[in-house]
Amino acid sequence: MNYANPIRVLHSLLALCLLSQIAIGQLMDVPGEHHVEAEVSALSIANEAMADEDHQSNAHAEEESWMFEVHEFLGISIAALIMMRLALAFTNIPGAHWRNLFPWFSKEGRNRLQDEIKSQASGWKQGKLAAPENGESVARSAHGLMLLIVLAMAATGVTLFFGWNEHGQQTEIIHMVGEAHEFIVIFLEAFIVLHILAVVLHMRGGHSIINRIRPFAK
Numbered sequence: 001m002n003y004a005n006p007i008r009v010l011h012s013l014l015a016l017c018l019l020s021q022i023a024i025g026q027l028m029d030v031p032g033e034h035h036v037e038a039e040v041s042a043l044s045i046a047n048e049a050m051a052d053e054d055h056q057s058n059a060h061a062e063e064e065s066w067m068f069e070v071h072e073f074l075g076i077s078i079a080a081l082i083m084m085r086l087a088l089a090f091t092n093i094p095g096a097h098w099r100n101l102f103p104w105f106s107k108e109g110r111n112r113l114q115d116e117i118k119s120q121a122s123g124w125k126q127g128k129l130a131a132p133e134n135g136e137s138v139a140r141s142a143h144g145l146m147l148l149i150v151l152a153m154a155a156t157g158v159t160l161f162f163g164w165n166e167h168g169q170q171t172e173i174i175h176m177v178g179e180a181h182e183f184i185v186i187f188l189e190a191f192i193v194l195h196i197l198a199v200v201l202h203m204r205g206g207h208s209i210i211n212r213i214r215p216f217a218k
């Protein structure tokens, strides 16, 4: 498939922001989360000195919350990028259309997907991927699912951006959205690992896959 340049540029920006976001997400302290945990532990132990210590470590956590601000900035950028990518899915620029991302939406697409799985699954078990010209419905479906997962991450993230209380307890709904946000990231990470593994396997198979998505490459 021939990807138009806007798709290639968006892919690079999305990959950069998402990979940085995942790294930051592992390292950051979340203001408000600490606060609640500190309150709970202080109450359960009923020890004022301990609560005082928690308070100090809280202040320390808030000092470190610049990482959380980077997380918010990257999150809003990712939300904007995914909206742009999905908007392009309703245009006719090469490689952008939503039918490319969701081949299983039509009967014909589902048939192609089935045929491809039947003919290529034995190769996958040996770590061999067929060249893109021999069918790419599986790859496209995986790309579509990745974008949907990013959309779910962005939707929950933007809700948290407006609803998260950095200095106190969270409402029940915001707490649930926070849990969902953390749960969805597991799927996103798994898909990204598989996506990068697929790229490596394609390259080992001699398919010049990177040139298909590198911005401004021929």
Ligand code: HEM
Pocket (backbone or CB within 6 Å): 001, 007, 011, 014, 015, 016, 018, 019, 085, 095, 096, 101, 132, 136, 139, 143, 144, 146, 147, 150, 192, 195, 196, 199, 209, 210, 211, 212, 213
């Ligand atoms: C080091 C990181 C990455 C590399 C090397 C990489 C590589 C590639 C390559 C080579 C393609 C072209 C596949 C084809 O020929 O059909 C592609 C497409 C794609 N990649 Fe990545 N990718 C990376 C990270 C990501 C991340 C983090 C996402 C997260 C959403 C992502 C989502 C996609 C999507 C959705 C497509 C299809 C293009 C589109 O429709 O927008 N990639 N990637």
